[in-house]
Amino acid sequence: LGVPVNAAEAAKWYALAAEQGIPESQFQYALMLLDGRYVKKDEKGAYALMQAAAEAGNRLAQFNFAQLLVQQDPGDAGIAKAVSYYQRAAATGLADAQYAMAQVYANGVGGKPRDEVQARGLLAQAARQNYDTAQIDLAAWMIEGRGGARDLKSGFGWMKQAAEGGNVAAQNRLAKLYMGGIGTDPDPILAGAWYVVARRAGLIDPQMDDFLRGLTDDQTRQALQKANRLP
Template identity: 30%
Template sequence: MIAARSALAAALVAASAVAQAQQPPDASDVAAPLRPAVVAYRQGDVATAERTLRSLGAPSADSEAWLGAILLDRGNKAEGLRLIQRAADAGSAEGQHRLALVFITGDAGQARDPARAVELFAKAAAQGHRRAQLNLGTLYLRGQGVQRDLIQARAWLEQAAMDGDVYATYALGRAMSESAPPVSADSTRAADLFRRAAEKGHMRAALRYGLALAEGSGVKQDLAAAQRWLIQAQQNGVPEAALALGDMAVRTPATRDKAANEKILKSAISWYQVAAGAGVPSGQFKLANAYLAGSGVARDPVQAQLWYSRAAQQGLPEAQQALGVMLLTGVAGTMDPVEAFKWLYLAERGGHPEARAVREKAGDKVADRDRKRGEALAQTFKPTFELPSDESLPRLVPVRR
């Protein structure tokens, strides 16, 4: 379960450093003179948006901020940045928010400066800018550009979620599900927030709500409902939900009906195969375990080593440990002490409790030069992640009842 939970924890953090709040299609969140341009911009018609903003007789700081954002999108970095900076200096919350986005992403030729972004988001958030409140809360939650502070994170995300924004609701749920002294997790509130976001089509919230239902965390345990939410999440681009579905099947109590038990085990393996194929490292690790043990599938050490290798390359310590042992023993037909020691060094660095003992036990059987080469390779290792890093917000999907 440790490997599964670590993979899920990684998946539950949004890929992007910052987020955009759900935006009204009628642009009712901006001043009336700006609405036609902002509507066009949000619909992807940046040419019309730019033309409309430039036609304003008396441009405001907010209009300059929007025009600057449009120019950045169109590749006119210099003028776009100049307008955004001027709007921010004039006290425009939109300008401050847009300039913060520049510093958090390193756009327009600017170096990334998360601390400066936090300052700007804070100024815009204090003026009631919902997206800035969401982004500021997210940065406090992650400790990015500022010391991690769960109290501040929750406070700002509460404000961002006041109007029912689905992304802010999900982010607040994440903040409520975590604990950091003196703040405790509130699993009941978190589950309710995940449910609300999931019902609006946020599939990562559906994953979290499904997990809460499966575990009875903050909500009454309901395995059938948990499965429904997890399947929806898996079918709509959240492969970690397949891992959770496999874990649910594995936890099903065994009965005297051997055929039924075998069917449940094969169901678990099929979900692990889906997760593994999609690039979920813990799914790959659990599928490798099944191949090594011949549990639910025919025993196949070669397949086990392949899946351990893919998970190890993504930095999963459990897989690195297992792969190191396989390469030391040659159970899959291949012995490679250099690679074995590399993976064992990495597993130890990742906190695996048995890696050092295995290395020390095998030390007398492995040449000193091979041990040193393995350690040198471990020092230069960088994980290669298979799941794409999507910088956009997750799309919302219709929810089946």
């Protein structure tokens, strides 16, 4: 009732294919059961199908099953159960899983020792796939010299890429890099412009508000003009 015929039909076919053990269908039908989308909600059934698809090698199922395990037990024990699934998905190149494993190694949780070199490598892998949160973290790590050599220029570059991709937090942090001349020449106009972009998106940073107020009238005018041309 009220469900599009094609959607209901698709759910039926996913269910049939899932019963036949087809991993992609198991994964898709598990998502439907989790959400109660076009079918009756069934978390237990979804859990079983997601695990089956994960064990069969479906990388999206591996990542999502790991997320379910952590959701069920947010503590270290839950992360420990999830790690093998995160690892398998990360090994296939799934950026979400690479980022998750970076957090595991960065914090030394889930039975894994703290390993910032490994974490930075995983952040780089995810960042290269345009995973903006990884780009921000990698930028910060490079600027701080965490998990490897300090590289201000590359750190600036990753932050700029995330900012240009539309990440508001990155836009604000890029403004601060321009303000401080970190990894680039100091540029109060671009600092102001990027902060204006972030502020228009709803981010408020008192430090950057003070910075904006300290610009000359001409600098403010130029910053606003540039902000209007930025992503």
